[in-house]
Amino acid sequence: MHHAPRPAVRRHEVSPRAAPRDDPRHRRARAGRGRLLARELPPLTTDGRSLIDAARKVVPQIRAAADEIEARRELPRSLFEAMADAGLFHMAIPRAVGGSEIDLPTYVLVIEEIGKADASTGWCLNQGAIFGTYAARMPRAVARTIWVDVPRAVVANTPAATAKAIVVPGGYRVTGPPGGQGFSTGCRHAAWVAAHAQVIENGQVRMEGNLPEARYFFVPVAEAKLLDTWHTRGMRGTGTHHFTVNDVFVPTERTVPSQTAPLIEDAPLYRIPRTLLFASGDAAVAFGMARTCLETFGELAGAKTPRAMQGLLRDQAMTQMTIGQAEAALRSGRAFLLEAVREIWAASMNSAITLDHRANLRLATTHGIRLAAQIIDSIYNLAGATAAYEDHLLQRHFQDIHVITQHLQGRLTHYELIGRYALGLKIDEARL
CATH class of the missing domain: 1.20.140.10 (Butyryl-CoA Dehydrogenase, subunit A, domain 3)
Known part of the structure; x- marks a missing residue:
């Protein structure tokens, strides 16, 4: 059986046999892409342009770390810190809380830039940034304690309300299911996990209208146990593991209804x-x-x-x-x-x-x-x-x-x- 020869081209390398980048064909292609992009991009604000520039500045670091991201199934700490320090994870947090409150058209362009460099990194950024919109539905002081007072704070969430939160004086005691709560992208670089639970009061599920009341409970990551469950063929670097919490106390102010919380910061992004x-x-x-x-x-x-x-x-x-x-x-x-x-x-x-x-x-x-x-x-x-x-x-x-x-x-x-x-x-x- 004849095997295909091991290829000379790897990832972002250019083979010496390929046409040089100053070849007229490449110049025409790049110029064509530029003309099309110039027509389709919306006008950028100063803040929006700075965030796109920030994304482009970390792209070389992302590409250099791509193999490590894949192998470790998480973002390297140095890369995460560079992205956090550039304000990328706080793009969607209200200005009144300390974020950028980015417009959606610019946000899409920023995420696209990161996605070009590495899919898992782009996914982590999108998940962390958009979950930050819950800050618009919490009192400002509380939102600041979660996203601003903790350096480089990102919250890793979980979609299904499979935990139980028992009402106690001053808050809740939260316990997750035995197998943990899943699909928590970026939990290994997060400062908090948002346990998703139904509220139990006096031994009964508390109702919100005709539906069980479900809330997110913000738990310091040190008080949760991160499980090693993200074994996949693709998007390995997202680190989308399960986590579990066991009888963790969460004060009332550090919770938010997951579906019905009213807007406090009524701005276009949050509508x-x-x-x-x-x-x-x-x-x-x-x-x-x-x-x-x-x-x-x-x-x-x-x-x-x-x-x-x-x-x-x-x-x-x-x-x-x-x-x-x-x-x-x-x-x-x-x-x-x-x-x-x-x-x-x-x-x-x-x-x-x-x-x-x-x-x-x-x-x-x-x-x-x-x-x-x-x-x-x-x-x-x-x-x-x-x-x-x-x-x-x-x-x-x-x-x-x-x-x-x-x-x-x-x-x-x-x-x-x-x-x-x-x-x-x-x-x-x-x-x-």
């Missing part, structure tokens, strides 16, 4: 449903990955001659057609996302968000994630055996994107949801 904020960042990560895969493949295609074929990979008609289609798909999907984000942001600034805005952004984000997966699949198929090695960026992103598509925000059932809405049928509006 947009949190699920759509998460989704916007997830789609931005996916598009960032797709762009990096296209650029990485371009380097490979200029260096590789496929076995039993004449000429370089880039000279093959199938390669040219597939890359043309991938470029069209990426640009159109990304444009749809940016359009939907700008529309809901404009509506939110006027307190006029409608179901149409929410449905449009739900469709743009789900479709963006699914489209990015198709783009990365097509590039992976073109790359051949070269992309089979686990240290190759195309292999890593192939695995990463197929974990992202399994996430709630990438569910195929969202297409059905939007289809029902478009046809005037009854829907669960909470999913928009």
